[in-house]
Amino acid sequence: MIGVAMVGTGGISPRHLQAYLTFSARAEIRALVDIVPERAHEKAKTLNISAPVYDAYQRILDDPSIQLVSIATPPSTHAEIAMAALAAGKHVLVEKPMASSLAECDQMIQGAKEAGRVLSVVAQNRFRTPMMKLKRILDSGVIGRVVHVAVESYWWRGPQYYDLWWRGTWESEGGGVTLNHAVHHIDALQWMMGSPASLTAEMGNVGHENAEVEDVSVAILRFQQGAMGQLTSSVVHHGQEQKLLFQGERAAVGFPWQIQAERSQPNGFPVANRGLVEEIQALYDSYPALTYEHHLGQIDDVLTAIEHQRVPLIDGQSGRRTLEIITAIYESATLGKRVMLPLGPDSTFYQKDDLLRQVPRFHTKSRSVDAFSVNEITT
Ligand SMILES: NC(=O)c1ccc[n+]([C@@H]2O[C@H](COP(=O)([O-])OP(=O)(O)OC[C@H]3O[C@@H](n4cnc5c(N)ncnc54)[C@H](O)[C@@H]3O)[C@@H](O)[C@H]2O)c1
Missing domain, CATH: 3.30.360.10 (Dihydrodipicolinate Reductase; domain 2)
Incomplete structure (x- = not known):
């Protein structure tokens, strides 16, 4: 059984969580992490997940019951969280885009290599x-x-x-x-x-x-x-x-x-x-x-990669390309x-x-909301 932590429980996270719930014989969600913990509590309630909620990803790094970290936070945070998870010996599935720069991609690839862990980047299409x-x-x-x-x-x-x-x-x-x-x-x-x-x-x-x-x-x-x-x-x-x-x-x-x-x-x-x-x-x-499509297909592939110690279809090199x-x-x-x-x-x-x-700044960003009241997304 592969223990999973979901880091970032916003708009796209239900696609990850539902996939792990579908593969319940192979994976178990053991932690939900969000800097706004209410979002994690809400997802836990809606999807009937009984896992502890944390407000910082650092809290799950020393937990030996967690082998895989699914990252669905804003892009600028992907590299830091992925690197920390890999250094702690976890496998990582990170949402697209892989990172904010090629330098960060190279560090993540190196981190996965040194740790001998699976690194996969979401490309569910x-x-x-x-x-x-x-x-x-x-x-x-x-x-x-x-x-x-x-x-x-x-x-x-x-x-x-x-x-x-x-x-x-x-x-x-x-x-x-x-x-x-x-x-x-x-x-x-x-x-x-x-x-x-x-x-x-x-x-x-x-x-x-x-x-x-x-x-x-x-x-x-x-x-x-x-x-x-x-x-x-x-x-x-x-x-x-x-x-x-x-x-x-x-x-x-x-x-x-x-x-x-x-x-x-x-x-x-x-x-x-x-x-x-x-x-x-x-x-x-x-x-x-x-048999399985979209996030379900990719999460099946990542679990299989961990179970059989093989490279996932979309690895770090692929995300970098x-x-x-x-x-x-x-x-x-x-x-x-x-x-x-x-x-x-x-x-x-x-x-x-x-x-x-x-890079050019085409306009100045002058309006900002913490979250939308309706956060249904299409992919
Ligand atoms: N594969 C797809 O089709 C698809 C579709 C939409 C979004 N995405 C990607 O998923 C990621 C998240 O997008 P979203 O639409 O769910 O955004 P969102 O804003 O709805 O959710 C992001 C969540 O991460 C939390 N968060 C932010 N920083 C954090 C941190 N350091 N630690 C823990 N939690 C943190 C936020 O509080 C929020 O709840 C992005 O990289 C985005 O590009 C992928």
């Missing part, structure tokens, strides 16, 4: 049947060499969204839509395509006056193998359509699931390749559906230049202070 199947289709090579990828990470959030105290500043949120929303699609992108070799980006804040951070960014990517890519991150898109579309030499496939295939006529003009579409669809249909692309977008958009990857300690934006010193 990988645990969706169509996403897993898309990855398998790409890995199969059936669409040929990928020549272009389009990522549309379109979300819509009203102006009040950034009133929450930790959102909307570079210091505590760490960034805007690219970091906190598009992170899901950037994770899927690097999982399926690998990291780009270079990128160029622009960003702005076109509709959220109570935020320093960007509410839209547009990046152009170039991959080592020659493929090009475009990635838009936005919280100003009504309809919130979200898409990844991979153009291969033989066919295009995407999420939400879609296939198109053309072949050439003698004059180069296209004609539909129905046979190939049917072949790819049959392959897609032959893959099994996931996603933050590396985001950091490169911030660097490029801030400095107005193309950025080459990978980014290491000599990069201009490696430390959080480097980023804070250089």
Whole structure:
């Protein structure tokens, strides 16, 4: 039985807690921690959890009955809490974004390595049947060499969204839509395509006056193998359509699931390749559906990693690769230049202070609330 402490019991925490309750034969929630303990008490009551409540994560570090710490606190606190938990010999599942800088990611990866513990970063969208199947289709090579990828990470959030105290500043949120929303699609992108070799980006804040951070960014990517890519991150898109579309030499496939295939006529003009579409669809249909999806799927994976001493699907390196692309977008958009990857300690934006010193403040954050009276969230 794996003893779990939940640190941060706000909006997203029920997804973690419900997953641990679902896997009650494998995990038990043994502590709830929040600097506002009333929130932890409220979650305990609503979800019928009988675990002690603490107001500081330090209180659980010496508790030998806790082996896994689930962190769902604001992004600027992830690295400190994760590092302390790993140093105390706990496994860690940390919400996205992994941390506020690549330097912090590297420290967390090092901490997990030294402690010999599992470190996983939440990217629950990988645990969706169509996403897993898309990855398998790409890995199969059936669409040929990928020549272009389009990522549309379109979300819509009203102006009040950034009133929450930790959102909307570079210091505590760490960034805007690219970091906190598009992170899901950037994770899927690097999982399926690998990291780009270079990128160029622009960003702005076109509709959220109570935020320093960007509410839209547009990046152009170039991959080592020659493929090009475009990635838009936005919280100003009504309809919130979200898409990844991979153009291969033989066919295009995407999420939400879609296939198109053309072949050439003698004059180069296209004609539909129905046979190939049917072949790819049959392959897609032959893959099994996931038993557990979203946070449930990822927490199943993390528990399995601990039980079998294996690496989780989304480990620290994977979380870092996603933050590396985001950091490169911030660097490029801030400095107005193309950025080459990978980014290491000599990069201009490696430390959080480097980023804070250089990024533009689009607006001054002037309104702040401790919590919303209704904190239902969609993911
Ligand atoms: N995976 C997803 O789809 C998804 C969706 C929403 C939020 N998130 C992420 O989850 C994290 C939390 O977001 P949220 O929407 O639940 O925020 P929230 O503000 O609703 O909850 C955060 C909670 O953490 C507590 N807290 C703050 N600092 C703390 C500390 N040092 N120790 C203990 N508790 C502390 C706060 O009091 C609050 O109750 C963020 O990193 C966010 O990006 C992920």
